[in-house]
Amino acid sequence: MGIYVRISKDRKGQELGIQRQEKACRELCERMGWGVLKVYPENDTSASTTSKRRRPTYTEMLRDAREGLIDGIVVYSIDRLTRRIAELTHFLEEQKEHGFAFATTEGEDTATANGRMILTIKGAVAQQETERMSERVNNSLLQRREQGKPHAGGSRLFGFKEGSNLQEVEPGEVELIRLGYQILLDRGTPGDVARAWNERGARTPEAGTAWDIQKVKRVYRSERIGGIVSYKGQDIGDSVYPHPLTREEWENVQTILDSRATPARKGAGKRKHLYSGFLKCGHCGSTMRIQWATIQGRTFRRTACHSSQVGANGERGCGKVIRRLDWIEARINEVVEAALAKRRPQAQAAPSEDLSGEIKILEERIRALRNRWKDGGMEDEDYFDSLTHLRSDLQTLRTREAASVVRETRTETDALAVWKDEDMQNLERRRAIVASVIDHVEVFSVGRGRKKPPELDSIRIWPVGAKPDGSKG
Structure with a gap:
């Protein structure tokens, strides 16, 4: 025989619960004259309908019973075997198919239809009790959320003190969070916030590493920063404890981050070139790649139509256009700088509605x-x-x-000054400026072996809002 023992919670790890179950099961086997071949213990493991953890020992026991390594299974009670009626039904079907014995210290009999019915009823009662317990726990959690007490699990969140369960803020980190908030309002980027925090010696609370764009976003995306209490995805109310930002400020940040979010094309990674994605093949319309090339010992950047790209007509790139990038880049720079020079700060419009x-x-x-x-x-x-x-x-x-x-x-930012800052850390902001001026650039082939500069009409720059006939929309 095999003995299966299980207990859901063993916070001290002393296995006293399963030891008591094993003793009772061994006494039953001794009274019935059964020998015990193996004990299958599963300590601190739930078998309820709400648990998602696997039970490898339970699976091993069933496998041994199917293969005939043990000729029966003894458990303390039916709720130690399972608290799921579907799992109990499957177990009884396995027993009937493979013919192994089953007994509990409470005397259930699976040899008759009435015995199996009673066992099934007990299993249903065990499942109901588990579900009622889950409801009580959920209602208790909901009541805490309604009282403005957020869930405090997980690793320490930037802005809150270690071990405070989100009830106490860290003043120095709150100051940085509010500094970052103002940077974002002033048209700054998460990258600007990361640089500001790193310059002040701040490090992430999880691993103590430097800040980057994604880590900054995770801080500001957390509802707890704005004191918002949620339950199962529902906004329940506001936290009664201090928090770095107000709800309104947190929602302002979400608006800013959402406005900056653009879906990345398949396989896209971090941009390395200013005009990546803006250059289109003049023949097939597919997006051209920008890459470094070395020919006859000279290394330079070039842009090329590649056959793996999908063109405007849904077909693969034609591969007919390969151009050096420096001349193209210089012409586009002239257009962007001319457009920025014409811009004048606009008076801020009064809010259209009071909500x-x-x-x-x-x-x-x-x-x-x-x-x-x-x-x-x-x-x-x-x-x-x-x-x-x-x-x-x-x-x-x-x-x-x-x-x-x-x-x-938001304060008016000198876009031309931002544009002229060619630091790689500023690439994201420069690309945003390009996107406000240029929709795309068509690039045509100039033939091979040309020594003189290309003609101006070898590229066609489409400004934002331009129609196919070249007029502004």
Whole structure:
């Protein structure tokens, strides 16, 4: 016989629970005259419907029973075997097919239909108890969230003190977060924030490494930075503890980050060249690659139409155009600088709408709805359905309000000065400036062996908003 013993929680790791189960199972085997070949222990392992952990020992035991290594299985009680009715049904089918014995210290009999029915009923009761326990835990968690107490698990979040469970902020880090917030409002980038933090000696809380763009984004994307408490993806309310940014400031940051987010093409990595993605083959319309090449000992950059690229007509690149990049780049630079020189700072437009009244009304409705639910005046299903709709409307208004705030608070930046800063760390901002001036550039072949500079019409620069006939839209 094989003995299977399991306990869901063993915080001290002393295995006292499974030892008690094994003792009771051995006493049963001794009374029945059964020999024990192997014990299958599974300590600190849940078998409930909510658990996603695998049970390798349980799987091993079933395999041994199928292969005849053990001729029966003994458990302390049915809920030690499983708390899932579907898993119990599968176990009974396996037992019937392979003919191994099964017994519990509580005396269940699987040899008759009535015995199997009683066992199934007990399994259903065990599953129900697990689900009720899960509901109680979830309701307790929801109540904490409703009280403004966020979940405090995981590694330390930048801006909060170690071991404070998100209840205390780190003043120095809060100062950096607010500095980064102002940089983003002033048309800065996450890269600018990373440089500012690194220059001040700040390091990431997880590994103590330098900041980069993605790590900065993760900080500002965290709802906890704005004191937002959520439960199962739903915005529940505001934290009662201090937090680096207000909800409104956090939503302003989301608007800024969302406005900068552009879908990357398949296989795209970090850009290394200013005009990557802007150059199109004049023959087939596919996006041209920019690469370094070495010919006869000379190393230079060139752009080429490649057969792996898909053209405007849905076909592969023609491969007919290969050009040195320096002359093309110089011509495009002239166009961009001329466009920037014509720009004049524009007066900031007054906000078109004041949404504070509508937001206040929705917030009051949510508070009234929550109080009614807490007092037992609403069913859970009706409450969460109504809360979802109200929260969605509120989020829409707050997003519009955040966009307005971002427009009002951003200061005018000298785009020409940013453009002339050719540091690689500034590449992202320079590409954004290019995208505000140029839609794309068509590049045509100039033939082989040409010594004189190419003709001006060997490239065609399409400004933003230009129509196919060359006029402005």
